[in-house]
Amino acid sequence: MSRSPQSARHLVIIAVMASMAMVAIEATIVSTAMPQIVSQLGDLHLYSWVFSSFLLTQTAMTVIFGKLADLYGRKPVLLTGIAIFLVGSTLSGFAWSMPSMIAFRLLQGVGAGAIQPVALTIVADLYPARERGKVQGYLASVWAISAVLGPMVGGFIIHNLSWAWIFWINLPIGLAAAAGFIAFLRESERHARPSIDFGGAALFMAAIAALMMALTYAGDNALTQAGWAGGVFVVCVVGFVLQERRAAEPMISFALWSRRPIAACNSATVLAGMILMGATTFLPMYVQGVLHRSPVVAGLALTMMMVGWPSGATFAAKSFHRLGLRRMLIGGSSFVPLGAVLLLFLSPGASPVIAGVASLIMGFGMGTSSVSSLMLIQEIVKPEERGSATASNLFSRNLGSTLGATLFGAVLNFGLSHSKGVATVTSDQLKALLQNRAADLGDSDLIRLVLHQSLHLTFVSIFVIGLCVVSLFSLVPTIRLSGDKPVPVEVLSPMED
Secondary structure (H helix, E strand, O other): OOOOOOOHHHHHHHHHHHHHHHHHHHHHHHHHHHHHHHHHHOOHHHHHHHHHHHHHHHHHHHHHHHHHHHHHHHHHHHHHHHHHHHHHHHHHHHOOHHHHHHHHHHHHHHHHHHHHHHHHHHHHHHHHHHHEEEEEEEHHHHHHHHHHHHHHHHHHHHHHHHHHHHOOOOHHHHHHHHHHHHHOOOOOOOOOOOOHHHHHHOOOOOOOOHHHHHHHHOOOOOOHHHHHHHHHHHHHHHHHHHHHOOOOOOOHHHHHHEEEEHHHHHHHHHHHHHHHHHHHHHHHHHHHHHHOOHHHHHHHHHHHHHHHHHHHHHHHHHHHHOHHHHHHHHHHOHHHHHHHHHHHOOOOOOOOOHHHHHHHHHHHHHHHHHHHHHHHHOOOOHHHHHHHHHHHHHHHHHEEEEEHHHHHHHHHHHHHHHHOOOOOOOOOHHHHHHOOOOHHHHOOOHHHHHHHHHHHHHHHHHHHHHHHHHHHHHOOOOOOOOOOOOHHHHOOOOOOO
């Protein structure tokens, strides 16, 4: 991609931020509206699939669209993704049943799977490493602001408009972003006729879909269905590996994914995604259920992570050229277990300020390491591999979130059923505790103690995984980036070298 004039680059970045804001706000704004939506559409048992379906296709398609962006160019692939996302949003607003809503959310997820990796790849194409830091800070702020605005906007729409506008609000934003890319993004023409690995793409999607369904079923204790889905996953993975070894243009380049810096960063990103899901899910539960504070206080404790994340991202973006990417990765990720240590000191009589400070520190660490790992991965590959490399990092984060939901949910359930010298707590009692329905609780102090012990196990798991994140980042070799100069060849060696 040729460099664009400075003014045009700024306009393209505005379009990038608009397109990413649609995806970023989607989770929080939809979760706010779902109680009203399910009350009208029925089928409460399908509630979780409205979210799982979106995440499923988004995760599966991220790698595929990253590869297509390398083959056909960023602009056509990104515009296709925006179009699919807007069609899915429009149809979701017209959903007449929960199955139709799930189907349209699947379509939305396909579009999101194109928007995220390709938009970040465009940023890497337009800005050299030293200039890209400030832009990465802007993008991190988009996610933080969306996390805060999502519930507010969702609540306003629910009280004043039809729930359909939860989805239709994407239309003007998406059309404006597409217009910006059409008008200001310039790419050199590609005359080659690439070979598309359709078989690999289909097997990869099937494998990821089976894996996520297996994890979802396992989280719901539906072990038979989880076993069948796991079997399908194994078969698809074997078929996918065989297909990729003989494809002319493999959908996933094993040589690319096995390079030591990429393998270490992506492995650490999987674990960081698990921690993010564990903290965002169970920290508010502790503040509400154990510390007996209001949902507003619980939300504020979690919001501190959304403050720490862009702060860490901005710090990393401005400092990596002085401190070095390896130091930023190791030093930044060290804040994750440091924050998790504070969670271990939480007790039924503790102040929610401890939870907020822990959330802030962990957010800072994840923001620092996420931006540093993404920039490192984008810089050590060739331009024609940058889309695939970027997508690999985003895929790792999404996969980690899915694994984290299942793992920490299993840890919590184990704690609830194996509390020390205390009777087992039922789901109805736990729900009554979180909703502050004292009449349905019986001995509320006993239930709070059980929940404390169970969540303490979860926080211990988060701390241990945080240490593993730091260990994996320590495997990244020292890499010096200076302007647009190429990276030394030895950095691009596979893990086994």
